[in-house]
Amino acid sequence: MVAYYPVMLDLNGKRCVVVGGGAVAERKVRGLLAAGANELIVVSPQATSGLEQLSAEGSILLKCREYLESDLFGAAIVFAATPIRSVNDAIATACRAAAIWVNVADLAEQGDFVTPAAVRRGELLIAITTGGASPALTARMKRELEALYGEDFAGRLALLRELRERMLAREPDEARRHAILRLAAEIVAVGNPAEVRADESIEDWIVKLGQTVDGRHT
Ligand SMILES: C[C@@]1(CC(=O)O)C2=NC(=C\c3[nH]c(c(CCC(=O)O)c3CC(=O)O)Cc3[nH]c(c(CC(=O)O)c3CCC(=O)O)/C=C3\N/C(=C\2)[C@@H](CCC(=O)O)[C@]3(C)CC(=O)O)/[C@H]1CCC(=O)O
Numbered sequence: 410m411v412a413y414y415p416v417m418l419d420l421n422g423k424r425c426v427v428v429g430g431g432a433v434a435e436r437k438v439r440g441l442l443a444a445g446a447n448e449l450i451v452v453s454p455q456a457t458s459g460l461e462q463l464s465a466e467g468s469i470l471l472k473c474r475e476y477l478e479s480d481l482f483g484a485a486i487v488f489a490a491t492p493i494r495s496v497n498d499a500i501a502t503a504c505r506a507a508a509i510w511v512n513v514a515d516l517a518e519q520g521d522f523v524t525p526a527a528v529r530r531g532e533l534l535i536a537i538t539t540g541g542a543s544p545a546l547t548a549r550m551k552r553e554l555e556a557l558y559g560e561d562f563a564g565r566l567a568l569l570r571e572l573r574e575r576m577l578a579r580e581p582d583e584a585r586r587h588a589i590l591r592l593a594a595e596i597v598a599v600g601n602p603a604e605v606r607a608d609e610s611i612e613d614w615i616v617k618l619g620q621t622v623d624g625r626h627t
């Protein structure tokens with residue numbers, strides 16, 4: 410068992426290399442594109458129609474041939490997603506030697522990281538893993554969390570970001586600022602953000618939040 414450390418990577422301008430062109434490779438590619446990867450190379454003699462379509466659209470660079478070690482040049486992260494153990498092993502070994510982060514689809518423990526399932530709602534990103542114990546449970550929990558945190562959470566979070574930026578710019582009293590931001594998060598987490606701001610501007614809301622927080626202290 411590995412005690413994984415969670416991080417959220419910014420892949421903008423980082424070269425990502427996926428070796429393999431089957432269903433697993435396509436899933437990794439779609440996850441990378443959802444994360445904004447814009448330098449994505451896929452190496453595989455055969456590719457799914459989905460990958461071919463992404464290549465035709467210019468979303469990925471598809472190299473239709475077998476993996477070569479030179480494919481790793483300049484890569485920040487690599488996914489070894491072929492069904493051939495000796496090929497995945499060679500990729501993992503070369504990445505280790507070059508200090509490149511590698512994911513190994515058929516032998517997770519040989520890689521540096523595993524791929525979590527992701528629920529995205531605007532800036533909210535929930536990543537789920539069972540560390541390889543049960544990918545099926547991971548997929549199921551993703552569906553549960555999608556239902557729990559609906560599409561509207563993107564808007565709720567955008568509202569909280571706007572509020573936070575305004576408060577950071579104008580409220581020097583740290584304790585009061587924190588109290589207001591925590592109260593707003595509580596309201597937005599349980600209520601409908603449209604109701605929160607149905608007939609008031611964010612400025613009116615700030616006044617109301619401030620009054621509630623000040624009332625708590627007196
Ligand atoms: C989360 C997700 C992300 C993604 O891939 O994008 C993901 N697997 C997903 C689905 C899924 N994968 C498999 C099934 C069939 C049911 C089952 O086997 O349980 C299902 C379920 C389904 O399809 O519904 C089969 C499977 N998976 C791995 C092996 C190889 C092995 O264990 O050795 C085999 C057996 C191959 C065989 O039997 O031949 C390995 C890995 N799969 C991982 C990630 C990593 C740890 C995940 C974790 O535990 O949290 C890890 C360790 C390595 C890695 O890939 O990083 C994605 C859901 C995304 C979503 O729903 O959005």
Ligand SMILES: NC(=O)c1ccc[n+]([C@@H]2O[C@H](COP(=O)([O-])OP(=O)(O)OC[C@H]3O[C@@H](n4cnc5c(N)ncnc54)[C@H](O)[C@@H]3O)[C@@H](O)[C@H]2O)c1
Nearest residue numbers: 429430431432433434452453454455475476491492514515
């Ligand atoms: N991590 C996961 O989520 C997960 C899930 C299921 C299976 N797996 C594992 O991943 C492997 C791949 O699964 P799949 O369903 O995508 O397989 P697949 O058979 O559909 O596709 C394999 C791909 O690898 C390519 N390939 C073969 N040799 C290559 C080489 N030398 N260089 C580059 N590409 C090469 C093929 O062209 C093909 O596109 C499975 O064998 C299994 O071990 C992992």
